[in-house]
Amino acid sequence: MTxxxxxxSAPPQLSAGPRPAQGPAADEGLARRLRALACTAPLxxxxxxxxxxxxxxxxxxxxxxxxxxxxxxxxxxxxDTGADHDQIVARLIPRIAAQAPRRPAAExxxxxxxxxxxxxxxxxxxxxxxxxxxxxxxxxxxVRRDYDFKLIEEVPGPGGTVYLRxxxxxxxxxxxxxxxxxxxxxxxxxxxLEVLISRGRLADAQLAAEQARYRTVQYSETLRRALDATRRxxxxxxxLAAVPDMIAEALDHVADRYRHENAILTNIRKAxxxxxxxxxxxxxxxxxxxxxxxxxxxxxxQSRLLEAGPLFRAEQDRQAFATPASSSGTDLYGHxxxxxxxxxxxxxxxxxxxxFARGTGLRTPVSVRVADLVDILLTxxxxxxxxxAEMPDPDLIATPDDNRFTEEQLAxxxxxxxxPADAPRRLSGLLAEARCQDPELPYLVALxxxxxxxxxxxxxxRQGERRLLFAVDDGVELDDPEFGGADLIVGTALLDxxxxxxxxxxxx
Amino acid sequence: MSVTEYAEWSEAEPATAPASSAVTPADAADAARLVAxxxxxxxxxxxxxxxxxxxxxxxEDPPFARLADAVATxxxxxxxxxxxxxxxxxxAAEDSVxxxxxxxxxxxxxxxxxxxxxHGLAHLAVAVMAFPRPEDxxxxxxxxxxxxxxxxxxxxxxxxxxxxxxxxxGENTDPASDAPGLETAWRVWAxxxxxxxxxxxxxxxxxxxxxxxxAVTFLTDSGFxxxxxxxxxxxxxxxxxxxxxxxxxxxxxxxxxxxxLGVVPVTDGTPTLLPADSxxxxxxxxxxxxxxHST
Numbered sequence: 001m002t003x004x005x006x007x008x009s010a011p012p013q014l015s016a017g018p019r020p021a022q023g024p025a026a027d028e029g030l031a032r033r034l035r036a037l038a039c040t041a042p043l044x045x046x047x048x049x050x051x052x053x054x055x056x057x058x059x060x061x062x063x064x065x066x067x068x069x070x071x072x073x074x075x076x077x078x079x080d081t082g083a084d085h086d087q088i089v090a091r092l093i094p095r096i097a098a099q100a101p102r103r104p105a106a107e108x109x110x111x112x113x114x115x116x117x118x119x120x121x122x123x124x125x126x127x128x129x130x131x132x133x134x135x136x137x138x139x140x141x142x143v144r145r146d147y148d149f150k151l152i153e154e155v156p157g158p159g160g161t162v163y164l165r166x167x168x169x170x171x172x173x174x175x176x177x178x179x180x181x182x183x184x185x186x187x188x189x190x191x192x193l194e195v196l197i198s199r200g201r202l203a204d205a206q207l208a209a210e211q212a213r214y215r216t217v218q219y220s221e222t223l224r225r226a227l228d229a230t231r232r233x234x235x236x237x238x239x240l241a242a243v244p245d246m247i248a249e250a251l252d253h254v255a256d257r258y259r260h261e262n263a264i265l266t267n268i269r270k271a272x273x274x275x276x277x278x279x280x281x282x283x284x285x286x287x288x289x290x291x292x293x294x295x296x297x298x299x300x301x302q303s304r305l306l307e308a309g310p311l312f313r314a315e316q317d318r319q320a321f322a323t324p325a326s327s328s329g330t331d332l333y334g335h336x337x338x339x340x341x342x343x344x345x346x347x348x349x350x351x352x353x354x355x356f357a358r359g360t361g362l363r364t365p366v367s368v369r370v371a372d373l374v375d376i377l378l379t380x381x382x383x384x385x386x387x388x389a390e391m392p393d394p395d396l397i398a399t400p401d402d403n404r405f406t407e408e409q410l411a412x413x414x415x416x417x418x419x420p421a422d423a424p425r426r427l428s429g430l431l432a433e434a435r436c437q438d439p440e441l442p443y444l445v446a447l448x449x450x451x452x453x454x455x456x457x458x459x460x461x462r463q464g465e466r467r468l469l470f471a472v473d474d475g476v477e478l479d480d481p482e483f484g485g486a487d488l489i490v491g492t493a494l495l496d497x498x499x500x501x502x503x504x505x506x507x508x
Numbered sequence: 509m510s511v512t513e514y515a516e517w518s519e520a521e522p523a524t525a526p527a528s529s530a531v532t533p534a535d536a537a538d539a540a541r542l543v544a545x546x547x548x549x550x551x552x553x554x555x556x557x558x559x560x561x562x563x564x565x566x567x568e569d570p571p572f573a574r575l576a577d578a579v580a581t582x583x584x585x586x587x588x589x590x591x592x593x594x595x596x597x598x599x600a601a602e603d604s605v606x607x608x609x610x611x612x613x614x615x616x617x618x619x620x621x622x623x624x625x626x627h628g629l630a631h632l633a634v635a636v637m638a639f640p641r642p643e644d645x646x647x648x649x650x651x652x653x654x655x656x657x658x659x660x661x662x663x664x665x666x667x668x669x670x671x672x673x674x675x676x677x678g679e680n681t682d683p684a685s686d687a688p689g690l691e692t693a694w695r696v697w698a699x700x701x702x703x704x705x706x707x708x709x710x711x712x713x714x715x716x717x718x719x720x721x722x723a724v725t726f727l728t729d730s731g732f733x734x735x736x737x738x739x740x741x742x743x744x745x746x747x748x749x750x751x752x753x754x755x756x757x758x759x760x761x762x763x764x765x766x767x768x769l770g771v772v773p774v775t776d777g778t779p780t781l782l783p784a785d786s787x788x789x790x791x792x793x794x795x796x797x798x799x800x801h802s803t
Contacts (some may be wrong), residue, residue, distance in 0.1 A: 072666045125714045127701030145682035148699040156657045156703045297738050330759040339771050341694040348693035352628025354765040359758030361599050361730035362606035
């Protein structure tokens with residue numbers, strides 16, 4: 001008799017004792033972790049689903065590609081827009097190619113696009129993810145809830161283009177613990193970088209520099225939003241204290257960082273040039289790129305900061321000095337939109353429906369007369385020209401060749417000016433020689449020589465030319481029947497193409 | 509027989525108005541002509557001599573004005589204003605043949621409450637952006653400017669604020685899986701993608717910018733907005749008609765509906781879009797162009 005009684009009483013005891021949740025507080029932490037976990041699910045999902053793709057894709061580490069994609073998008077999120085879709089794909093491909101070098105390049109690109117599209121979740125109408133999790137509510141009832149999140153979102157850019165941005169969820173969960181005070185974190189990272197470089201520990205220095213760049217991106221993002229809103233509505237933000245303070249702070253920040261990063265740049269360049277070890281050299285070169293990118297972002301930020309003041313004054317003139325209205329209208333935001341949004345969907349939709357019904361104006365209904373209807377129905381459909389209207393043949397007129405000199409003359413002049421590097425010549429001699437060939441040629445030679453007096457050094461440098469024609473005036477007067485001026489010394493300078501190429505890559 | 513009956517009846521209609529005895533069929537035709545002009549909302553009085561003449565007659569000849577009003581009322585129209593700037597500003601009364609129905613406006617809206625809400629909210633948000641301050645709505649000379657991306661960014665930021673507030677209060681706003689109708693309204697907008705790449709480079713219709721773009725295009729066809737440029741997904745400026753429509757009809761109707769739901773927005777009449785309290789961060793969304801500090 002006792003044993004059945006004990007079994008009867010056992011279940012309630014069990015359920016009362018180790019209740020899965022000790023109230024809402026414990027469950028809240030659980031919910032938070034469940035959400036964080038949910039953010040990683042799409043990545044695991046990629047690896048799980050790759051088997052379903054047509055083809056043999058198991059060699060690819062999809063989660064790795066996805067994380068790399070999120071890193072790339074975060075890094076390329078620009079001041080104005082976001083990361084370009086095709087650019088991200090292009091930058092992902094080397095990693096994918098490294099995973100399966102024997103596969104065709106088209107497949108690599110396909111994998112990159114597949115991963116990126118899945119991170120956006122192109123198939124769903126929200127273009128996001130939803131995870132369902134269960135928690136105990138305050139009243140002890142178990143509720144299943146939907147958690148909606150996005151990893152990479154598409155944002156509108158200028159000119160109707162679409163850019164990619166990583167969401168806060170992706171940055172927090174997947175990029176790393178970036179949810180820290182931007183300024184202090186940045187200073188810490190840079191101090192660390194300097195120390196590391198001075199000790200020659202470039203591997204660690206690169207890590208710190210990359211972190212610094214993440215922070216720089218975050219910082220400019222915050223400022224961008226503040227500045228744009230300031231520009232649009234004077235009353236929107238506090239121009240008495242908050243915004244000027246912020247701008248001053250940001251300008252200080254830019255000046256400070258700029259100095260700092262230039263110092264770092266000099267240091268790393270030195271480390272790079274002095275280092276004997278190729279691996280060191282390579283790492284230092286990468287660091288140079290990263291720091292340069294930081295400097296570029298700071299410069300961009302600074303130009304925005306300088307625009308803010310004039311914009312404020314112009315907007316103030318436009319907005320604040322208008323004559324005040326006598327009566328007051330409905331405060332659409334305060335009376336309608338703000339109270340509406342926190343309502344449950346069922347109720348909110350009634351208000352928006354009413355606004356829609358009364359706010360859209362009128363449409364004149366289309367009505368058809370029976371007589372017209374018969375005509376319309378009996379009219380055979382107009383055959384659409386598959387190729388469109390015929391293009392008229394363009395009426396081409398041969399334009400007369402109005403060049404002063406012919407191609408042959410140019411070739412002759414160029415041949416004449418092909419001087420050996422160690423034997424420059426006087427212009428007078430060149431002109432005399434040209435005159436023997438063709439009475440027109442001296443004009444062209446003189447023209448080229450005068451141009452050579454100011455040789456296009458910059459262009460030659462950029463294009464990596466090996467030789468460059470130059471002309472120098474040493475004071476001797478030109479004695480020629482047709483031309484006057486200085487008897488230039490015309491010569492050819494040999495350029496150090498290899499050295500220039502090295503310089504160019506550094507400057508870029 | 510039936511034809512003549514019909515003709516008599518249609519002529520008799522304006523005559524039912526409390527017009528003076530001097531009304532002739534020609535007057536009725538003119539009044540109806542004026543209403544017909546009003547039914548073409550994109551037509552500007554300044555561009556049409558006959559329209560301008562009829563408008564002047566409406567203002568100078570009270571019996572004619574009453575006749576025109578009666579024609580409009582009989583057709584199921586509400587006269588908002590008759591002036592040289594707005595023309596014969598008429599709009600559809602509820603259940604009128606001229607009324608726009610949500611089901612005709614966008615597909616999916618009848619099946620999906622979320623989409624229905626998004627389309628309605630887009631229209632409300634365009635009005636909020638066009639007339640951010642109460643003075644703007646009251647001031648007849650005010651011309652509002654909206655951009656498609658700006659409207660989306662604004663709503664998104666407002667939603668973001670609410671999300672933050674909810675998080676501060678420790679609320680879990682994730683909706684219960686089996687009761688989508690109880691999901692808070694802002695979440696529906698927040699979780700919908702802002703834009704999206706499509707195969708043919710057109711705007712993704714289901715995205716929030718797509719929904720806003722549909723709203724402004726529709727309002728442009730209604731003569732409420734005029735397109736001024738392509739920046740930020742399309743820029744538009746408001747017309748006098750839109751201001752009248754929002755001020756005299758849509759705003760108050762929606763407010764009444766809100767009150768019926770038991771939500772009483774308490775404000776002291778001062779604008780609610782104000783500078784933030786000091787100390788609050790300046791984390792505002794680009795292009796939104798409006799402040800988001802309402803307390």
